[in-house]
Amino acid sequence: MRRFLIFSAAYFVGAWYAAAFVGVGADVTLLWPPAGIAFAVTLRYGPRWSLIAVLPVLLMHWLLAPVPPIFLPFSLLSNVLGALAGHYACARWKDLDNPLSMRSGFSILLGGMVMSLVSGLIGSSGLVAAQMLDAHDFWPAWAKWGLGDLLGIMTLGPVVLFFTDPAPKHRARHRPIATYASRREKTIWLGCLPASYLAIYLVGIQSSPYAYGLVALPLGVLLWSAIRFEPIWSILGNSATVFVLISLAGLGLAGFPPPHDTLEAAMLLGSMCVFANVPITLMAAMAQQRAANLRALRRATTDEATGLPNRAAFESAMKLAMIRTGRQQGLAYLDLDHLSVINDTTGHAAGDAMLHGIGSLLRAEIGMDGEVFRIGGDEFALLLIGDAMQVREQVDHVRQAIEQYRVGWHGRVLNVTASIGVVPFRAGETGRRDLLSLADTACFTAKELGGNRVCNVDDAHGGPLDRTEAMRWAVRIREALDRGLFELHCQSISPFAGAGTHEPRHIEILLRMRDPASGQLLPPGQFIPAAERFQLGVALDRHVIELALRWFESRPEAAARIGLCAINLTAASMVDESFREFLIARVRRSTLPARKLCFEITETSAARDLSRAQELIMELRALGCAFALDDFGTGFCSFDYLRSLDVDYLKIDGSFIRNLADSELSAAVARSIADIAHVLDKKTIAEQVENEAVLQTLRTLGIDYAQGYFLHRPQPLDDYFRETGDAFAPATAISATG
Incomplete structure (x- = not known):
């Protein structure tokens, strides 16, 4: 109920703004922002939400723009049936959680055009029936009515859809990594957008014939935001710019002459629709490209079997860990014991199920205290925060959890254990590759001692160092073979x-x-x-x-x-x-x-x-x-x-x-x-x-x-x-x- 009242109030405010244009170029409002609200909430919440137009329209005609009684049902039906027609035109559009894709954008545009056509036909028919327009003015009035609705849809529709997204986490996916502009650049942008409005106003009051050419200034600023900023900046900036420009031109402010007839109004609205569409289209294309890049990055850095970050992600995380000065950390190298037995006796599908379960278990056990990576066939790496004792206790808890973990597979109960090597470190004290080598060799020592145990480098009594030396010999042997x-x-x-x-x-x-x-x-x-x-x-x-x-x-x-x-x-x-x-x-x-x-x-x-x-x-x-x-x-x-x-x-x-x-x-x-x-x-x-x-x-x-x-x-x-x-x-x- 509260949501219904909020949107009804917003609809009425939009109608109040639109009422200022009544009488400009005929008795059809130049811009109808409520169309964007009605269309968006009907798409988001279903057909019954088209009824939010009823009460605001009645109040508007009672308080702001009185009309003949015969026109009132036409006005109500144009708003309600127009929203329903737009909704059903988008019936095949299922991706409501992603309104920023190009496919969804074109679906919204199609639905908006259908709503504008239907609403314009009903409303213009009502104007003729109520003798508010001559019959020969029907088609110009229909064009103006429809374009006014379409401009309202293009101006407020994306705003409402974006802010009514039921899952904010979906909106977060449109902020992929550090590809957006800095806060300083956004501050400069916030100064440039109103400055472009001011430039248009100052030139306009001089009655310069080039004043309309300055519309390219806010358009350029909006294109800047579409390319460099998060989508919400373009959406809100585009809406604000359309309201400013339509107010200056439609109300004759700053020396701009208002449209004198319906045809001039339709031409103005048509150009504004194109203006409003360009930044939004570019913004959607950039958002889709960023989302595709993020998906590609995730595929490249995510292990398919477990859903954990893979070896490439681990290398990047280690680089970051090596510059975290002043913090004690720990690297754990985990190798599952005898996973090959499961693969050989029950099949690789069972082994994959075990790996997936172990990955989920590790993620749950580590939580926010560290990061988990799958870096090999049955090998995992844990990057932890804490001193040597804390890391050792946490890793031993992980080992026990793995020992107790069971997977049911075709009537059989499968389990594995883990050998884990642990290396405490501080940034700058040991090289990244040496850390991984020490952790690997400590893990190897744990496995040689029977497995299902945690082995620190200090506990290995030279074992990891011996293995490290053996690994160096292996590299020299390969080089000698090659040469x-x-x-x-x-x-x-x-x-x-x-x-x-x-x-x-x-x-x-x-x-x-x-x-x-x-x-x-x-x-x-x-x-x-x-x-x-x-x-x-x-x-x-x-x-x-x-x-x-x-x-x-x-x-x-x-x-x-x-x-x-x-x-x-x-x-x-x-x-x-x-x-x-x-x-x-x-x-x-x-x-x-x-x-x-x-x-x-x-x-x-x-x-x-x-x-x-x-x-x-x-x-x-x-x-x-x-x-x-x-x-x-x-x-x-x-x-x-x-x-x-x-x-x-x-x-x-x-x-x-x-x-x-x-x-x-x-x-x-x-x-x-x-x-x-x-x-x-x-x-x-x-x-x-x-x-x-x-x-x-x-x-x-x-x-x-x-x-x-x-x-x-x-x-x-x-x-x-x-x-x-x-x-x-x-x-x-x-x-x-x-």
């Missing part, structure tokens, strides 16, 4: 006298990396652990095999003199299907005979998938390749593996060989390995032979081959074959005296 900085060395594997004395020399290929930064030649112990930790083992194995085979293929004389070339394979390569296909294809097309290749695998690498390991061994042995089981004897099931893995050589682990001369236990292990190998018709190789005493003990134990610094120090392949020359075959065997 071809890996080099091949080799070490002889020598037979004892009487055990293949005249066979060609056996060698093991050893990898060295040229440091991309310092140029230093690095042994494998410095980079292989990082390569395996960060899934670079397969790439390294491919690179080594390609380098070795290409080296021998380009040097057939060296390939002819070699008996066996041993190449190590990492654990990841043993179960990688693409690597298996690559290796088999590469061996087949190589000019180096497959019988001269021996691939060394470890018990732990084979234990990952014994069936796949044996399948790879069988396929390569069918081509002629040999296999050696490296580090043999270190596992509890070493002898049991011999039943599953058909290898040719057993390389006894160096931990037994180094202390062989002084340890009866080591000697017993080596002897048992040698005895079992001979029973199975396999050869044994003792690695890390470093002195004469060990060598003599190995001879008595019946070991077939020895390898170590005492016999041969690793050297580049080129140097090795250059030094051995044609005489290297007799030098292969270990003499009776060592």
Whole structure:
């Protein structure tokens, strides 16, 4: 009821303003602002709201503009039925929450024109019926009446629609990020708009023929607001300007002659309608463009699965966090434990449902105390405000909430836990990338400790720092692969006298990396652990095999003199299907005979998938390749593996060989390995032979081959074959005296 009374009062005020124009150019008002009010509230609240015109129209004709009784029903019907006709013309327009789109704007304009046509026909008919106009003046009066309504709709309709928006949050979407003008610019604009009115007035009172040309001044100011300001500035500015200009021209103020007849009035109203439409159209186009830009930005910075800000938004937020001086903050890196199990057992749809639920849970738990981002597959980042203790408590509360969270999926109850790494920081103390690296490594430490726990950098006891160093090694390895900085060395594997004395020399290929930064030649112990930790083992194995085979293929004389070339394979390569296909294809097309290749695998690498390991061994042995089981004897099931893995050589682990001369236990292990190998018709190789005493003990134990610094120090392949020359075959065997 209160809303009805407010709009009825506004309708009456508009009618009072319009009554001032009655008698100017005939008995039709020059401007009818109530049309905009009636049209907008009917669109917003429904057809019954067209009745708000009844009481104000009756009061107007009673108090302000008396008319013959016969005209009164025509006046009422023109206002009520006109609003209804405009409403039904816009019946297909559903987007009432967004009156600023171009599509909605044209729908409003169409409805306004229909309302003006209907209202003008009824009202002009009433004027003729009441003998207030001659019949031959019907069409000019209809044009003036309709254009007066249309101008009123274009002037007040957008204002009413904007302020009757039921959800202010929808209006907020038309203020996308910092694309609008500053407060200072708006202040200047507020001075320019009335200054343009004043300029028109001052020139007008001088009776200058150029006074009408100054209408371009307020139009330019309105176009400025349409491009640079929020929509409400253009809407209100446009309404104020139309009222000012129509008052100056229609009432003959400031020296402007009022229209003398209906035709002049219609021409004036037509030009004012065009004037009012231009800024509003431009404003709607700019608002729609800004809204589209905002939607595109949100799509680019929002994770589709969870609705959370994504990695790009996180990077921007971190940049802002790094300039918040004087505030203690915390960065938490959260990784869900075993989400892949859900994906593998119930499908990725279930995993997506879990991710969406966890995203909502995190948003609810953090609230206004921080920001939540999804930065990877099952990884989230939390940017929090508070000291180290507050951040730790909040993050631990989040961890507990995730542990208790459950998702129902097709009769099953799914749950996950989370490993979280936390780094407290202040702006300017640590680099942004270092912070993320520390948080990531703290999270990795939490996961390595069993998961479902929070790990601070300080709590990790060097774990994050170790992982950070390993990550740096991974970067250096990738760079070395790209730049071809890996080099091949080799070490002889020598037979004892009487055990293949005249066979060609056996060698093991050893990898060295040229440091991309310092140029230093690095042994494998410095980079292989990082390569395996960060899934670079397969790439390294491919690179080594390609380098070795290409080296021998380009040097057939060296390939002819070699008996066996041993190449190590990492654990990841043993179960990688693409690597298996690559290796088999590469061996087949190589000019180096497959019988001269021996691939060394470890018990732990084979234990990952014994069936796949044996399948790879069988396929390569069918081509002629040999296999050696490296580090043999270190596992509890070493002898049991011999039943599953058909290898040719057993390389006894160096931990037994180094202390062989002084340890009866080591000697017993080596002897048992040698005895079992001979029973199975396999050869044994003792690695890390470093002195004469060990060598003599190995001879008595019946070991077939020895390898170590005492016999041969690793050297580049080129140097090795250059030094051995044609005489290297007799030098292969270990003499009776060592």
